[in-house]
Amino acid sequence: MPNLDKSLVADLPMFAGVEPDDLNDILREAQSIRYQKGTSVFQQDEEARSFFILLHGHLRVMKVTPDGQQVVVRYVTPGEIFGIAMAMGRTTYPATALAVVDSLALVWPSAAWPRLVAKNPSLAVNTIQTVGSRLQDAHTRVVEMSTEQVERRVAHALLRLAKQAGRKGEDGIQIDFPISRQDVAEMTGTTLHTVSRILSAWEDQGLVESGRQRISIRDPHKLFILAERPSD
Amino acid sequence: MPNLDKSLVADLPMFAGVEPDDLNDILREAQSIRYQKGTSVFQQDEEARSFFILLHGHLRVMKVTPDGQQVVVRYVTPGEIFGIAMAMGRTTYPATALAVVDSLALVWPSAAWPRLVAKNPSLAVNTIQTVGSRLQDAHTRVVEMSTEQVERRVAHALLRLAKQAGRKGEDGIQIDFPISRQDVAEMTGTTLHTVSRILSAWEDQGLVESGRQRISIRDPHKLFILAERPSD
DNA sequence: GGACCTGTTTGATCTGACGCAAACTGGGAG
């Protein structure tokens, strides 16, 4: 991998506590691969041959039900490790990862994982924290789905997207990858129709400004109130 | 801790790959504590002073929303590690754990965790797998909540309960701790009224047999069909 | 054995969100 990446990678939480020399050894084993917009990094149920760190771009991770419905599990942001099915004791990927913009990732063979961890226990500790915080997120989402109604869930989803992938423009925070109504629906367990209606209403109130595969939040504070306030 | 527990504990997945001598050291640091039915092991947002392995009994882990609604995150079954907030990089527990029957757990101070893991890297590896499989479960639940309707979700919940805590009787599989309609509702994101109606209907069809805080599944196969079949 | 409490059942009504259908539009391809 090119040298300029190393300085970026060295500061990632995943490599906290890893000695620079060891980090070099680890990085030497990786190759960097580009994924064009719309191509998949891996597919659900496919054998988990590799694990990854995203360097640049954005991925949508999604699960498909037996009857073909899709659910967006999360979006991967640069710096995150993903596809660590093998570390979790699986032999196949539990979901599909799709590049929503041109993306670049470091790729290791899954088989290297046990050796890297044995040599570098910090990796295991950091991985527990990563997986742990994803578990928290998932539980938060379960609670949301159980207790909140659709408008509130969409508000939360947008705020989360803004936090992870928000690009500040003059007129609010823009989500800096293409995202459709359908995508938001699949994040919140509703339909694109309902999302469209909600966004239209918010647009009228000056809360958001959106169009084709594009959403920007004009008034994050008001949206936050809407997301948190017990309905009144 | 009493000797008789050691043989049981040695076979737990959490201690796979740990040398017997090291395991003894680990267990020496634990105390075993009993929790009476109805008492809490720890509370949401409380400082995470300890982590645990359940030896006997059943715990309900739940989250409470700001406006007081409860959601059951999972039930803890003997052999499971729980309350490992600290390993996941948190300082407080993200949920409340309540003994639903008289229970017994091994308890370590959270502060011991880093040392135990440093001495015993297998612990970290096993923890990743444990947390990883909980993450899978949580995602499965998100997908369920997003795509399936209530009856199906309740069916899945019951089958999961039967698997984890089913006691085979002559007339089917009985869930071997007290569980109310309200509890099932909080597991599936619905109301106790709806759960009651569904169970009544199933009772008429001879699928289940239930009463006050008690559910047994008479025909697991039919229930499974109901849970999996695309509605028809 | 009766009172009482907690959990359960069942009915009636209401509504948020879905499903269907159709029209609309921005932006890329040729």
Add this chain to the structure above:
DNA sequence: CTCCCAGTTTGCGTCAGATCAAACAGGTCC
């Protein structure tokens, strides 16, 4: 410049499931 298509908007009927309300029953305590 125009065509075309994927993504979006909007109206309308419907229904699963929530909410409101009330009666009911199994256990436990005295």
